[in-house]
Amino acid sequence: MTKFNTKLIHGQDQHDNSTGAVNVPIYTSSTYKFPSVEATLNWDYSRSGNPTRGYLEDQIADLENGARGFAFSSGMAAIHAVLAIFKPGDHIIVADTIYGGTFRLINEFFKRWQLDFTAVDTQDLDAIKAAIRPNTKAIYFEPVSNPLLKVTSVKAVAAVARAHDILTIVDNTFLTPYLQRPLDLGADIVLHSATKYLGGHSDVIAGLVVTKTTELGDAIYFNQNGIGGVLSPEDANLVRRGIQTLAVRMDRHLSNAQKIAEFLDSRDEISKVYYPGLDGTLDHQIATAETDGYGGVVSFDLAPGLDSIKFVESLKLILLAESLGAVESLIELPYKMTHAELSPDEQVAAGITHQLVRLSVGLEDASDLIADLKQGLEQVTQAKGGDALVADRSNS
Ligand SMILES: *Cc1c(COP(=O)(O)O)cnc(C)c1O
Numbered sequence: 001m002t003k004f005n006t007k008l009i010h011g012q013d014q015h016d017n018s019t020g021a022v023n024v025p026i027y028t029s030s031t032y033k034f035p036s037v038e039a040t041l042n043w044d045y046s047r048s049g050n051p052t053r054g055y056l057e058d059q060i061a062d063l064e065n066g067a068r069g070f071a072f073s074s075g076m077a078a079i080h081a082v083l084a085i086f087k088p089g090d091h092i093i094v095a096d097t098i099y100g101g102t103f104r105l106i107n108e109f110f111k112r113w114q115l116d117f118t119a120v121d122t123q124d125l126d127a128i129k130a131a132i133r134p135n136t137k138a139i140y141f142e143p144v145s146n147p148l149l150k151v152t153s154v155k156a157v158a159a160v161a162r163a164h165d166i167l168t169i170v171d172n173t174f175l176t177p178y179l180q181r182p183l184d185l186g187a188d189i190v191l192h193s194a195t196k197y198l199g200g201h202s203d204v205i206a207g208l209v210v211t212k213t214t215e216l217g218d219a220i221y222f223n224q225n226g227i228g229g230v231l232s233p234e235d236a237n238l239v240r241r242g243i244q245t246l247a248v249r250m251d252r253h254l255s256n257a258q259k260i261a262e263f264l265d266s267r268d269e270i271s272k273v274y275y276p277g278l279d280g281t282l283d284h285q286i287a288t289a290e291t292d293g294y295g296g297v298v299s300f301d302l303a304p305g306l307d308s309i310k311f312v313e314s315l316k317l318i319l320l321a322e323s324l325g326a327v328e329s330l331i332e333l334p335y336k337m338t339h340a341e342l343s344p345d346e347q348v349a350a351g352i353t354h355q356l357v358r359l360s361v362g363l364e365d366a367s368d369l370i371a372d373l374k375q376g377l378e379q380v381t382q383a384k385g386g387d388a389l390v391a392d393r394s395n396s
Contacts, residue, residue, distance in 0.1 A: 050230070053232075055240060057069035065181055066183050072229050075196075075207040078192070080109075091116040091117070091136045091137065092137060093119075093131045094139075095119070095120070095152065096119040096121050138169050144175055158182075173193045178250045180292070188211070189216060191210075200326060257298050260366065270303065274299040275299070277293075306355070312332070312333055318331045318359070327362055330362070331360070
């Protein structure tokens with residue numbers, strides 16, 4: 001068996017390769033010729049299956065140690081296809097902090113189809129047990145939460161779920177299979193927004209699902225083919241290519257993020273740094289036990305009175321943008337941008353203050369990133385004395 005880094009590059013045999021090409025071609029054909037009416041074909045119509053997409057699907061199934069992989073036109077399409085395996089009357093436990101789009105899909109779409117959801121703190125196993133009902137079919141969570149990077153033990157949650165005959169579904173966008181393989185830790189389904197680290201270059205929207213068993217794979221396949229949110233062959237090729245460099249990119253994300261977290265932690269202008277790589281928290285303990293690294297996202301609270309809007313707008317190298325997991329560093333204010341859909345009360349309950357900043361650390365030189373953060377901090381501290389509005393903009 002080849003090791004993980006080798007699998008990234010040489011994971012799969014070429015489908016249908018008679019040319020010697022080292023990469024799978026981008027098959028743009030929507031349909032395929034039948035040699036005879038009775039023939040059974042590998043490929044007959046590209047919603048049902050496409051060789052370029054199939055390559056990526058085999059690639060991700062292999063990396064996650066799963067039975068089957070599926071590629072979708074977005075992370076949300078992947079999540080939709082997964083939650084659509086349940087039926088009216090089923091109950092699903094979800095983590096109390098999940099991606100905003102998932103929260104919206106659950107609350108404004110699946111509730112209409114009589115799926116029932118209970119949100120719990122997934123670090124609290126007793127809370128999970130207390131939420132289990134006779135009709136509970138699954139628990140859904142992100143091992144590293146967004147934007148506060150709280151860490152949930154996949155092993156512990158999956159053990160509780162298994163004991164109650166409940167599926168464990170993990171959105172592992174933040175860690176990728178390079179840092180954690182949830183199926184090996186007991187999960188049944190793992191999914192990704194491949195838009196983030198797997199694609200890695202801010203140039204594709206895509207989603208991936210891997211199932212532990214072929215039976216679950218059949219259920220996901222029915223939804224992929226039946227609902228039809230498939231990834232195009234062109235985009236499947238971009239994700240395939242991104243995955244080949246996942247290990248080297250993640251290593252740089254990790255080392256840059258650790259340096260930046262430590263820099264921020266040393267500064268008086270920062271009142272709190274959220275990064276599982278920093279010692280002394282439960283998040284650090286769980287992540288150390290179950291992951292091969294702490295990820296590339298660092299969040300932090302600017303000290304009270306410092307203008308967070310001015311801070312992010314004053315950065316010169318780090319781009320003010322949503323999304324994460326790309327080669328370039330991206331910074332944003334959750335309360336105004338990624339998490340603006342939450343009401344002010346929901347934001348406070350989720351720990352999202354007006355001082356909270358989320359940074360997706362890219363692959364640039366760490367010293368350049370730190371210099372940019374430093375000049376931004378200097379600008380807001382200099383401005384503090386003269387700007388009477390600052391205090392009003394920062395809630396607690
Ligand atoms: C971005 C993201 C999604 C949604 O994926 P899209 O590709 O944007 O549809 C889901 N979960 C997490 C954790 C994400 O970061």
